[in-house]
Amino acid sequence: xxxxxxxxxxxxxxxHLFVHTVYSTALSVTRRTQSGSLPVYLGIILxxxxxxxxxxxxxAVAGGDVALPVGGPSFRWWDNPLEIVVAVIIxxxxxxxxxxxxxxxxxxxxxxTGFGIAGLFVLHGAPDLALTLVLVETLTTIILxxxxxRLPATFNVRPNGWGKxxxxxxxxxxxxxxxxxxxxMTDARTAAPISRGFADLAEQAGxxxxxxxxxxxxxxxxxxxxxxxxxxxxxxxxSLVLLNRRDRAAGAGDTGDTADEAAGGxxxxxxxxxxxxxxxxRSDSGGTSEPPRPEEGG
Numbered sequence: 001x002x003x004x005x006x007x008x009x010x011x012x013x014x015x016h017l018f019v020h021t022v023y024s025t026a027l028s029v030t031r032r033t034q035s036g037s038l039p040v041y042l043g044i045i046l047x048x049x050x051x052x053x054x055x056x057x058x059x060a061v062a063g064g065d066v067a068l069p070v071g072g073p074s075f076r077w078w079d080n081p082l083e084i085v086v087a088v089i090i091x092x093x094x095x096x097x098x099x100x101x102x103x104x105x106x107x108x109x110x111x112x113t114g115f116g117i118a119g120l121f122v123l124h125g126a127p128d129l130a131l132t133l134v135l136v137e138t139l140t141t142i143i144l145x146x147x148x149x150r151l152p153a154t155f156n157v158r159p160n161g162w163g164k165x166x167x168x169x170x171x172x173x174x175x176x177x178x179x180x181x182x183x184x185m186t187d188a189r190t191a192a193p194i195s196r197g198f199a200d201l202a203e204q205a206g207x208x209x210x211x212x213x214x215x216x217x218x219x220x221x222x223x224x225x226x227x228x229x230x231x232x233x234x235x236x237x238x239s240l241v242l243l244n245r246r247d248r249a250a251g252a253g254d255t256g257d258t259a260d261e262a263a264g265g266x267x268x269x270x271x272x273x274x275x276x277x278x279x280x281x282r283s284d285s286g287g288t289s290e291p292p293r294p295e296e297g298g
Contacts, residue, residue, distance in 0.1 A: 043167070046174040054177045057184075068180075069187035080123050090116040101155050103148050111141045128211060132226050139233035146240040 033044075060066040069075050078084055090113055097109040114137040121130035198218065199210060207213035215223045 039167070043170060046170055050170075050173055050177060053181075054173070057177065057181060066184055069183065075187075083120065083123055086116050086119045086123065090120075102153060103151060103155065104145075104153070106155075107141060107144050107148060111137055114140075128215065132230075135230055136233065139230070139237055142237050143233070143240060146244060 057066070061068065093109045093112040093116065097106050097113065100106040100109060114133060118130040118133040118137070121127070121133065198214065201218070202208070202210045202213040205213050205217050207217070
């Protein structure tokens with residue numbers, strides 16, 4: 001009876017075929033998408049950002065579902081004239097960073113951009129955020145200075161062409177989308193801000209300094225996260241400094257050993273030790289010489 005029944009493919013064979021198909025598909029996808037290039041990865045992320053929420057925002061604005069807050073009572077170009085100066089500094093340093101082909105000047109320029117953003121925080125009445133950003137920017141700059149010492153002095157310059165133009169257009173479109181989204185979001189509030197009741201809540205919490213109560217009570221986890229970030233950055237900087245000193249010490253020791261070997265000649269210490277021990281030493285002429293005898297005392 002069993003011999004008369006048709007033989008179907010074994011389940012084990014089907015399992016192995018399925019696993020092999022999944023493995024081959026994964027290799028093919030990885031080979032085509034995981035190129036190991038950071039610009040390619042960033043380009044895919046920005047293109048996805050523009051293709052999904054970017055297109056949706058564009059259609060909403062074009063269809064009238066979302067109105068740009070232009071000319072409304074809450075629209076204003078600045079709160080403080082100094083914001084224009086800081087904004088110009090941020091734009092100039094950002095553009096100069098993109099056009100700079102040397103790594104170290106690019107690091108200084110991008111750090112200046114971060115300090116400019118900290119200046120905007122100060123002008124908007126958030127000195128605690130500005131202080132945190134200044135500390136993070138400073139520690140990051142120090143860490144990157146140690147890292148850049150082990151990298152080439154210049155970036156790889158790509159030739160001008162459609163690829164470079166496409167990169168510029170993609171980055172400009174992504175920046176425009178982010179700026180427009182933030183602009184629309186700030187005017188989309190429908191409820192009163194919860195910060196208006198912080199003063200009364202601070203008194204209930206037993207504090208008189210509103211900023212301290214916010215940092216240590218209302219947003220304690222956020223403050224804890226900032227402390228962890230600063231502590232981690234400090235440990236990283238200390239590790240790099242100690243590693244650099246250790247490398248310098250090792251290099252100085254290797255240089256000293258090489259200099260001693262280059263000086264040549266035999267070490268006189270063993271010969272002197274043998275002479276003091278009472279043995280004989282061979283002279284340059286081929287003979288032997290007796291060790292000096294102590295003078296007999298009277």
